[in-house]
Amino acid sequence: MSSALDTDIAVDTDTARGLDVAIDADTAHDPDAATGPAAPSGTSTPTAAATGGAPAVRRAAAATARLRRAGRRLPSLLRKAATRSAAIVALLLLWEAAPQLGLVDRTFLPPFSEVAGAWWELAADGQLADNTGASLARSFSGFGLAVAVAVPLGLLIGWYRPVAELLDPLLEVFRNTAALALLPVFVLLLGIGETSKIAIVVYACTWPILLNTISAVRNVDPTLLRLARSMDLSAPRLFQKVILPASVPVVFTGIRLAGAASILVLVAAEMIGAKAGLGYLINASQYNFAIPQMYAGIITISAIGVAFNQVLVTAERRLSSWRVPAVG
Numbered sequence: 001m002s003s004a005l006d007t008d009i010a011v012d013t014d015t016a017r018g019l020d021v022a023i024d025a026d027t028a029h030d031p032d033a034a035t036g037p038a039a040p041s042g043t044s045t046p047t048a049a050a051t052g053g054a055p056a057v058r059r060a061a062a063a064t065a066r067l068r069r070a071g072r073r074l075p076s077l078l079r080k081a082a083t084r085s086a087a088i089v090a091l092l093l094l095w096e097a098a099p100q101l102g103l104v105d106r107t108f109l110p111p112f113s114e115v116a117g118a119w120w121e122l123a124a125d126g127q128l129a130d131n132t133g134a135s136l137a138r139s140f141s142g143f144g145l146a147v148a149v150a151v152p153l154g155l156l157i158g159w160y161r162p163v164a165e166l167l168d169p170l171l172e173v174f175r176n177t178a179a180l181a182l183l184p185v186f187v188l189l190l191g192i193g194e195t196s197k198i199a200i201v202v203y204a205c206t207w208p209i210l211l212n213t214i215s216a217v218r219n220v221d222p223t224l225l226r227l228a229r230s231m232d233l234s235a236p237r238l239f240q241k242v243i244l245p246a247s248v249p250v251v252f253t254g255i256r257l258a259g260a261a262s263i264l265v266l267v268a269a270e271m272i273g274a275k276a277g278l279g280y281l282i283n284a285s286q287y288n289f290a291i292p293q294m295y296a297g298i299i300t301i302s303a304i305g306v307a308f309n310q311v312l313v314t315a316e317r318r319l320s321s322w323r324v325p326a327v328g
Contacts, residue, residue, distance in 0.1 A: 110292050118292035119299060127281070132300060134276040135266060138194065142201025143262040147255060150206045154213025155247075159239065164214070175211060179204035179265050183272070192273030197266060204265040205258035212254025216247035245320075252316035259308045263301060 092112050099106035122128040157164045157171075183200055190196035220243055228242045270279025278297050285294035 108291065110295070114292045115295040115299065118290075119296035122281075122293060122296055128296070128300065131276055131278050131281045131297070132304070134274075134280075135263075135270065135278045136304070138197050138270075138277070139201060139262045139266050142198045142266070143205050143259060145198070145202045146205030146209060146258055146262075149202075150209035150254075150258075151213055151251065154210045154251075155217055155243075157210075158214040158217025159243065171210070175207050179261070180268055183269060187272060197269045197274070200269050201262050201266050204261045208257035208261060209251070209254040212257070213247065213251050216250035217243060219250070220246045248320045249316065252312065252319070256309055256312045256316075259312055260305055263305050263308070267301060 095109075095112040098104050099109055099111045119128070157167055179200055182203065186196045186200050186203075190199055224242050224246060225238070228238050233241065266277070267279035267282070270277035271283040274280040278301050282294050282297040282301075285291070285297060
């Protein structure tokens with residue numbers, strides 16, 4: 001009896017030892033079992049913090065990429081700017097050198113340095129700003145009125161054949177009549193005040209815009225029209241979705257021509273009975289034999305024309321951004 005009891009105790013002891021060995025082995029393979037339960041999922045860890053900063057890292061990488069692209073484009077932009085300005089720089093150098101070397105009489109063509117000094121004096125005492133402001137107010141007023149009238153009228157004439165047939169003879173008469181030839185008529189009818197000057201600008205600007213708008217509507221790609229009609233577009237939708245977008249480039253060509261005409265014609269108009277304006281400044285400088293001031297006014301007109309044209313080019317690009325640039 002005692003021997004059987006001893007045998008059972010020995011077996012139990014061996015079983016306990018085997019259990020202890022198994023527990024130790026499991027602990028060695030799974031360290032988390034010895035350290036306790038895992039931390040709750042909501043607990044913040046360094047890895048989660050790093051993940052939260054990922055958008056900022058991506059933004060920094062995108063900014064760095066943009067800077068690298070800009071750096072790669074900078075040499076080509078500088079070369080392009082140098083190419084575009086080379087002719088202007090050469091002209092100014094020739095202008096400076098010719099009077100200095102006695103190739104021309106400096107009384108009638110002073111060096112560019114003297115003209116630049118006169119321009120700075122006019123700008124410093126406020127004369128340039130006053131005369132430029134007066135000219136721009138007249139020019140922009142006439143130009144804006146011409147755009148507001150000529151673009152809708154051109155769209156109407158180009159879209160509706162009966163209107164075109166009715167007005168074509170009248171258009172042919174006035175398009176071949178120079179604006180400056182009618183300047184005395186405008187002065188006689190409207191006086192020598194602001195009205196006649198703005199009116200002559202409106203007349204000069206209307207025809208380039210009107211004729212280019214008519215041409216733009218009439219020369220829309222027939223394939224586009226056929227495709228639009230195959231989709232059963234109504235006439236107003238066809239005009240809005242096809243005719244207008246396709247006409248923008250040619251219309252803006254007329255607007256740019258009108259922008260140049262608005263300044264050139266105004267200068268001539270300001271030489272008659274005006275008391276302010278760049279045309280008045282040029283004319284008064286000529287009478288007073290202030291030749292550098294006269295050239296300063298001419299340079300100002302040229303700069304305004306270039307700046308105005310660039311504004312119109314930018315507007316054209318934005319309004320016709322749908323166009324695919326030509327290859328080659």
